[in-house]
Amino acid sequence: MAQEQVDDLNIESQTLLITPRELKAKLPLTDSARNTVAAGRNAVRDILDHKDHRLFVVIGPCSIHDVKAAHEYADRLKALADEVSDTLLLVLRVYFEKPRTTVGWKGLINDPYMNDTFKIEDGLHIARQLLVDMAEKGLPTATEALDPITPQYLQDLITWSAIGARTTESQTHREMSSGLSSPVGFKNGTDGSLEVAINAMLSVRSQHRFLGIDIDGKTAITVTRGNPYGHVVLRGGGGKPNYDSVSVALAEQALEKAKVSTNIMVDCSHANSNKDPALQTLVLENITNQILEGNRSIVGLMVESNLRHGNQSIPADLSQLEYGVSVTDGCIGWDDTEQSLRTMAERLRHVLPQRMAAQD
Numbered sequence: 320m321a322q323e324q325v326d327d328l329n330i331e332s333q334t335l336l337i338t339p340r341e342l343k344a345k346l347p348l349t350d351s352a353r354n355t356v357a358a359g360r361n362a363v364r365d366i367l368d369h370k371d372h373r374l375f376v377v378i379g380p381c382s383i384h385d386v387k388a389a390h391e392y393a394d395r396l397k398a399l400a401d402e403v404s405d406t407l408l409l410v411l412r413v414y415f416e417k418p419r420t421t422v423g424w425k426g427l428i429n430d431p432y433m434n435d436t437f438k439i440e441d442g443l444h445i446a447r448q449l450l451v452d453m454a455e456k457g458l459p460t461a462t463e464a465l466d467p468i469t470p471q472y473l474q475d476l477i478t479w480s481a482i483g484a485r486t487t488e489s490q491t492h493r494e495m496s497s498g499l500s501s502p503v504g505f506k507n508g509t510d511g512s513l514e515v516a517i518n519a520m521l522s523v524r525s526q527h528r529f530l531g532i533d534i535d536g537k538t539a540i541t542v543t544r545g546n547p548y549g550h551v552v553l554r555g556g557g558g559k560p561n562y563d564s565v566s567v568a569l570a571e572q573a574l575e576k577a578k579v580s581t582n583i584m585v586d587c588s589h590a591n592s593n594k595d596p597a598l599q600t601l602v603l604e605n606i607t608n609q610i611l612e613g614n615r616s617i618v619g620l621m622v623e624s625n626l627r628h629g630n631q632s633i634p635a636d637l638s639q640l641e642y643g644v645s646v647t648d649g650c651i652g653w654d655d656t657e658q659s660l661r662t663m664a665e666r667l668r669h670v671l672p673q674r675m676a677a678q679d
C-alpha cells in the first residue's frame with residue numbers, strides 16, 4: 320500500500336540562498352560606512368541615555384521601491400541633517416520589509432521588481448548595496464526587523480531598528496531584538512495596547528536562547544546578551560491617536576510602573592495621523608509644543624516622508640509608476656518635510672540643551 324505523504328505537503332519549493340558571509344564579502348562594509356553606523360548608534364544610545372540633548376528623527380519613505388529615488392531623497396536629507404544637526408539627529412528610514420495586514424507587496428527584499436517574480440536574492444543584494452551607499456553618504460539608517468533571518472545580512476549597516484505593531488507581541492521578534500546590535504523601538508499594538516510594547520521591553524533586555532542562523536547560513540542555537548537599548552514607540556491604534564500629552568503622560572506612568580525605560584518615541588504616522596499624511600506635520604508640531612511645555616520623556620520621532628506627497632497603488636504596467644511617490648502608506652512630500660523639520664529645530668534649539676541639563 321502506498322504510504323501517504325505527511326511532510327512538506329504545502330511546500331512548493333526551496334532554493335538555497337547566498338549566505339550572509341558571501342553577501343558581505345561581495346558588498347563589504349567599508350571603513351567610512353562603518354564609521355557612519357558606529358557614530359549613528361553611539362548618538363542614538365547617548366540620546367537614550369540623556370547624554371546628548373538632541374531628538375532623533377527616523378524619517379523617510381514608508382518603503383523603498385526605487386533605488387534612484389532613494390538616492391535623491393537621501394542626498395536632500397543629508398543636506399538637511401547637516402543643517403539641523405545641533406538639535407535633531409536625522410536617521411534615514413530605509414524600510415525593505417513590509418508587514419501586511421492581510422496580503423500585498425511585502426517590500427523590496429521579497430519582490431524587488433514588484434512583479435511577483437519574488438527575486439529575494441536580488442532583493443538582498445539591492446538592499447545591502449543601498450545601505451552601504453547611504454552609510455557612505457554619512458547618513459545613519461533605520462529599518463524594521465521583520466524577517467528573523469535578514470539581520471544576519473544587513474544589521475551591520477543599521478543604526479536603529481523597529482519592531483512593528485504587528486510583531487511586538489511575537490516571542491520570535493523579542494528574541495531576535497535581544498541580539499540586535501542597534502537600539503530597537505517597539506511599537507504599541509495595532510489595537511493601541513501599550514502593554515505588549517512594555518512586555519517586549521521586559522523581554523528584550525534579557526538573555527535568550529533560540530534557533531537562528533549563523534553567518535554561514537547554518538541553523539544555530541543562538542545565545543544573546545540582551546539589548547539594553549529598547550524603548551517604546553507610540554503609533555496610535557484602535558482608531559485613536561496616542562501622541563497627545565495625556566496619552567504620553569499615561570505611557571510614562573505605565574513605563575515607570577513596569578520599571579522599564581521611560582524614553583518615548585512618537586510615530587507621527589500610522590494611527591497617530593489616521594494614515595492621512597498631511598496630519599503628520601500637525602503631530603510633529605504638537606510634539607514640539609509638548610517639549611516646549613516641559614515634556615522630558617519624548618526622545619525620538621518617526622515621520623513617513625518621500626520626494627512627493629501621498630501614495631499610489633502599484634500599477635500593472637510599472638512604467639506608469641509616479642516617481643518619488645510611496646507605494647505603501649502615504650508620505651509627506653519634500654517641501655513639507657524640510658519646512659517642518661527646520662521649524663522644529665528652530666523652536667527647540669535652545670530648549671533641548673536646557674531640558675537635558677535639568678535632567679542631571
Ligand SMILES: O=C[C@H](O)[C@H](O)COP(=O)(O)O
Nearest residue numbers: 417418419420421423647648
Ligand atoms: O506602514 C505600512 C503599513 O501600515 C503596514 O505595512 C500595513 O499595511 P497594510 O494594512 O496596507 O497591509
Ligand SMILES: C=C(OP(=O)(O)O)C(=O)O
Nearest residue numbers: 418483484485506554589
Ligand atoms: C508598518 C509600520 O508601522 P506599524 O508597525 O506601526 O504599523 C511601518 O512603520 O512601516
